[in-house]
Amino acid sequence: MDGVEQVEVVVAHRERATLRVGDVFLKIDADQTRADVEVEAMAAAPVPTPEVLWRRPPVLALAALRGTALGRLGEPSPASPAAWAAAGAAARTLHDAPLPPWPRRSPDEVAADLDAECAWLVTNGVLPAQVVTRNRRVAEAALRPWTPVFAHGDLQVTHVFVDGDEVTGVLDWSEAGRGDALFDLATLTLGHPERLGDVVAGYGADVDLDVIRAWWSLRSLRAIRWLTEHGFDPRPEIAVLEGCDDTWS
Template sequence: MDEVAVVVAHHERATLRVGEVFLKVDGDQDRADREVRAMAAAPVPTAAILWRSPPVVALAALRGRAIARLGHPSSASAEAWSAAGAVVRRLHDAAVPSWPGTGLDEKMASLDAECSWLIANDVLPQDLVRRNRAIAEAARRPRPPVFMHGDLQVAHVFVDEDGAGRGNVTVTGILDWSEAGRGDGMYDIASLTLGHREHLEDVVAGYGSGVDLDAVRGWWSLRSLTAIRWLDEHGFDPFAPGCEVDVLRSQLQPH
């Protein structure tokens, strides 16, 4: 029998791997329904749904590997990052979903409260919070909504670089569509490059025109500021090298 490996687990949902099958368990049935709906509508590669028996969705493993891991240098080529940018553009150019992506309004609304919590509990220096709070304002700029993935972190983007250097780079799939819906495309680009700012130029090269770099940097700050308490409460370490707190520190360095 194949061993059962826990890929990720927290209070909201969990993903297990059994051989070449991933079992995603989500107690929120509406969210799970939206995820399946988004995967069906997205004009980009996704994992194949093998079967579904609420609260579980079984997904086939993707070919290749994740483009990077947060907190670790990426071994993926510039071509791979550009290919990821091109796939994100294809998603953003698709028909806009009728339902809103989850999370962005809550993040915006909670920004001041989370900043106050970080300072009041001596989690971060006041100056670091204050200056990132100012940078985060650029994320508030109104933009036309697009088909947004909503959680486009590097671990969710798989690439196959067989033949890299000859243009043979393939994005084999994008995982975890539970936050997908109508929203801000710059949030996706920021999520993909969070902690990997050195690859932003490669992603933009693949994505093409229309990238608001100030908004991307604003989302880096806003996402990190509003995530720290949640990460801590769910067993993750935002202080790990290269993760959210380091992202906030890097925001104060010259671009």
């Protein structure tokens, strides 16, 4: 059938799915609270976001962004240092914006969740106990009180689109809320430590690099079970944990 757009499955698991049809992305989410946050966060964020074409729960239709993703976890990024710096500048613009109404988890809640995930990793033989212990020790630096900012909450490299050295948009705002600025920077640079200097330069403020490295360990420790149970490959996160060195902390 000539002229009929193909349907591409971008991501799909038990909680949500994203389909692409031509220049339109269709996001299907079982939890409409997440979809509510996404729409409201995109409207409030002072950075480029996808245009909302229409919404008919449980489906949200978004226009495609110009350019390509900044990179992918587990693969070298083709983006320039200036593009990574622009991503850091976009994060700073977001973090300087007025706080959104949605709360995020406290350090104590994160710590309790982290301990449960570490126990699961060891009990199920996913990682050697010494790797888990070393990363849990490094992660401790992230479990401190933080001043909340308007945080994206899931600022992965695949969620930041660039065209040349320009950020054209940021995707997937369902985890937005009042969070730790350094968690966003750590999520952006997870698996790309060589790009951290570019991001920090673009961010334009003093940041605690030890805390960013702590979030690398913490996010990876917490992600592996979810990724495994939802059919995703956790090897990039495992590689981050295996590459952790006590000199990080």
